[in-house]
Amino acid sequence: MARKSSQVQGEQIWNQSEKVNAELFAFTYGSLVVKLIRELENISEVNRQLETMGYNIGLRLIDDFLSKNDVTCETTKDTAEVIAKTGFRMYLGVTCDVTNWNADENEFSLILADNPLTEFVELNEDYRDLKYLNLLCGVIRGALEMVRIKSVCTLERDSLKGDEFTELRVVIKEKVQDEYEPDDD
Amino acid sequence: MTTAQGIPDFAFHLLINEVIKQTIIKTSQQSLIDALKELTREQILEKKKELKKLGLLIGERVIGYIVKEHIWLKEPNAVLRFVCKEFWLCLFGKYIDRLQSNNRGVYIMYDYKFRWLQSLSLDTTDSVDKEAIEKFYNFMLSWVCGVIKGGLKGLGVSARSEAKVEEEGCKFTVTLKNMIF
Numbered sequence: 001m002a003r004k005s006s007q008v009q010g011e012q013i014w015n016q017s018e019k020v021n022a023e024l025f026a027f028t029y030g031s032l033v034v035k036l037i038r039e040l041e042n043i044s045e046v047n048r049q050l051e052t053m054g055y056n057i058g059l060r061l062i063d064d065f066l067s068k069n070d071v072t073c074e075t076t077k078d079t080a081e082v083i084a085k086t087g088f089r090m091y092l093g094v095t096c097d098v099t100n101w102n103a104d105e106n107e108f109s110l111i112l113a114d115n116p117l118t119e120f121v122e123l124n125e126d127y128r129d130l131k132y133l134n135l136l137c138g139v140i141r142g143a144l145e146m147v148r149i150k151s152v153c154t155l156e157r158d159s160l161k162g163d164e165f166t167e168l169r170v171v172i173k174e175k176v177q178d179e180y181e182p183d184d185d
Numbered sequence: 186m187t188t189a190q191g192i193p194d195f196a197f198h199l200l201i202n203e204v205i206k207q208t209i210i211k212t213s214q215q216s217l218i219d220a221l222k223e224l225t226r227e228q229i230l231e232k233k234k235e236l237k238k239l240g241l242l243i244g245e246r247v248i249g250y251i252v253k254e255h256i257w258l259k260e261p262n263a264v265l266r267f268v269c270k271e272f273w274l275c276l277f278g279k280y281i282d283r284l285q286s287n288n289r290g291v292y293i294m295y296d297y298k299f300r301w302l303q304s305l306s307l308d309t310t311d312s313v314d315k316e317a318i319e320k321f322y323n324f325m326l327s328w329v330c331g332v333i334k335g336g337l338k339g340l341g342v343s344a345r346s347e348a349k350v351e352e353e354g355c356k357f358t359v360t361l362k363n364m365i366f
Contacts, residue, residue: 014193017193017194017195018193018194018278018300019191019192019193019194019278020191020192020193020194020197020276020277020278021191021192021247021275021276022191022192023246023247023250024192024197024243024247024275024276024332025192025196025197025200027242027243027246027247028197028200028201028204028243029200031204031239031242031243032200032203032204032207035204035207035239036207049207053203053206053207056203056206057199057200057202057203060199061195061196061199064195090193091192091193091195091196092192092196093191093192116192
């Protein structure tokens with residue numbers, strides 16, 4: 001799929017959707033993270049919980065995504081492109097770049113320059129282990145799983161921790177083939 | 186300073202759904218419907234309080250971002266009008282449909298098309314349970330009440346807020362406590 005068209009598609013859907021205030025979104029996410037930190041008292045547990053919540057979101061997000069987009073991804077490159085240009089544009093209003101492919105073309109990085117979730121966030125030194133955006137990793141994993149792609153997504157670099165940009169590393173483990181032929185009718 | 190003007194409703198719903206789910210479900214094996222069914226009266230009140238508190242902080246902060254110039258509204262009616270117009274517009278993209286007052290500090294706001302209720306959906310892996318869904322809506326509304334309360338607090342008014350789903354739409358009741366200014 002051409003790079004341009006997937007971006008345009010994401011933008012169109014973005015323009016059509018009804019929206020809530022971006023600050024409200026950012027604060028809500030922030031309050032969720034704070035709540036988790038208070039309740040769980042263990043940062044790695046917080047990270048895990050965020051990922052799980054993202055996963056649940058991803059499972060449902062993909063339904064909405066597929067109902068609004070007519071996409072077929074033949075290669076992993078297509079998939080990456082659609083996530084970066086359509087998916088992120090559609091739900092967060094930002095696009096990200098796909099880079100750092102490995103030789104086998106089953107690992108790639110999504111580079112996020114800025115995103116509405118971290119708009120008002122500053123991470124204290126005490127929370128260096130916190131993966132603030134781990135939710136996004138979960139969303140990607142959940143959404144991909146519903147289209148039969150098993151993947152692992154991790155937060156490699158984080159602009160909140162002084163890196164220039166945020167990098168999400170996606171590793172495609174396997175693509176599950178259809179086990180049965182679709183019915184004729 | 187903001188990169189985006191807004192976030193699609195759908196994305197926000199998914200997030201707030203997860204927030205509420207996280208509040209209600211305590212063990213990971215439990216499904217949401219089961220968790221909703223098992224809640225006792227006291228637990229429901231407690232969780233609602235928790236969500237309200239969460240919303241309160243958010244409302245307070247959001248109002249800080251929409252009050253661009255220094256406004257000093259002395260009159261409670263004006264404060265409520267501000268909430269019904271500017272605050273609501275900012276949060277939900279529309280004005281409150283109707284505002285009523287008994288002139289003794291009780292205000293009733295009606296939103297006939299409360300978008301969040303129209304498109305909020307539950308995981309319906311279990312058979313759809315009406316009662317559970319209603320409970321879930323009420324949890325969501327507690328959170329919204331918290332946001333309203335926070336907004337009012339940010340404007341210097343301390344109040345109590347309640348919400349109820351009625352046939353024609355959503356009804357929010359705001360009861361003012363003593364005015365701060």
